[in-house]
Amino acid sequence: MMGELIRVLGKRNDPLSLDQGMTPEMRAPILAQALDEALKPTLWYLRHRKLSVSSGRDPPGPGEEEFESWMFHTFQEKYKRALADTENFRQRSQKLVEDAKLFGIQGFCKDLLEVADILEKATQSVPKEEITNDNPHLKNLYEGLVLTGNKIQKVFTKHGLLRLDPTGVKFDPYEHEAVFHTPVEEGKEPGTVAVVDKVGYKLHGRILRPAKVGVVKEA
Numbered sequence: 001m002m003g004e005l006i007r008v009l010g011k012r013n014d015p016l017s018l019d020q021g022m023t024p025e026m027r028a029p030i031l032a033q034a035l036d037e038a039l040k041p042t043l044w045y046l047r048h049r050k051l052s053v054s055s056g057r058d059p060p061g062p063g064e065e066e067f068e069s070w071m072f073h074t075f076q077e078k079y080k081r082a083l084a085d086t087e088n089f090r091q092r093s094q095k096l097v098e099d100a101k102l103f104g105i106q107g108f109c110k111d112l113l114e115v116a117d118i119l120e121k122a123t124q125s126v127p128k129e130e131i132t133n134d135n136p137h138l139k140n141l142y143e144g145l146v147l148t149g150n151k152i153q154k155v156f157t158k159h160g161l162l163r164l165d166p167t168g169v170k171f172d173p174y175e176h177e178a179v180f181h182t183p184v185e186e187g188k189e190p191g192t193v194a195v196v197d198k199v200g201y202k203l204h205g206r207i208l209r210p211a212k213v214g215v216v217k218e219a
Contacts, residue, residue, distance in 0.1 A: 119149040164200035177210040181217040
């Protein structure tokens with residue numbers, strides 16, 4: 001029965017152009033899937049025809065030419081569908097692998113954000129008027145903290161982690177977390193960010209931590 005199907009397919013000149021560029025290793029499982037689907041209705045007909053011929057009766061159904069054409073197009077359709085399913089699966093798998101590469105460091109980045117926050121608070125807590133040549137130890141310590149903070153931000157940027165400081169921009173619930181409201185002040189529009197309590201971060205365009213902000217109250 002398999003030989004009958006191969007004989008029919010071998011008589012056709014129609015190319016299956018969807019698999020151009022595929023290696024035999026890639027094509028083999030797709031052909032197997034398509035053959036499995038196409039053979040289900042085909043084998044029944046071939047078995048019934050064999051029984052009919054052996055009993056001296058003509059096989060039922062369409063003539064041989066019509067059946068061979070139907071057989072080929074059935075296989076071709078099954079093959080195209082199997083090929084499309086395989087390509088969709090390959091694309092989904094590739095997307096999962098790419099996302100794993102991009103966001104596999106997400107947990108590690110979240111832990112490092114706490115370190116960056118501590119460095120930022122440490123530099124902000126130093127009185128600027130005390131950073132003078134008359135106080136060299138404090139000045140050196142402050143400059144060292146600033147350099148360390150800048151280096152961390154450069155490493156973050158290198159790996160797709162971007163700092164979000166939304167001061168003065170319109171409140172965005174997808175990127176900001178409102179923790180309090182402030183009264184309307186001159187020069188500030190209602191619904192905008194007035195105060196940033198904690199900066200936010202994005203990892204490759206995806207919010208890793210929303211910025212915690214104070215929003216100007218609507219009038």
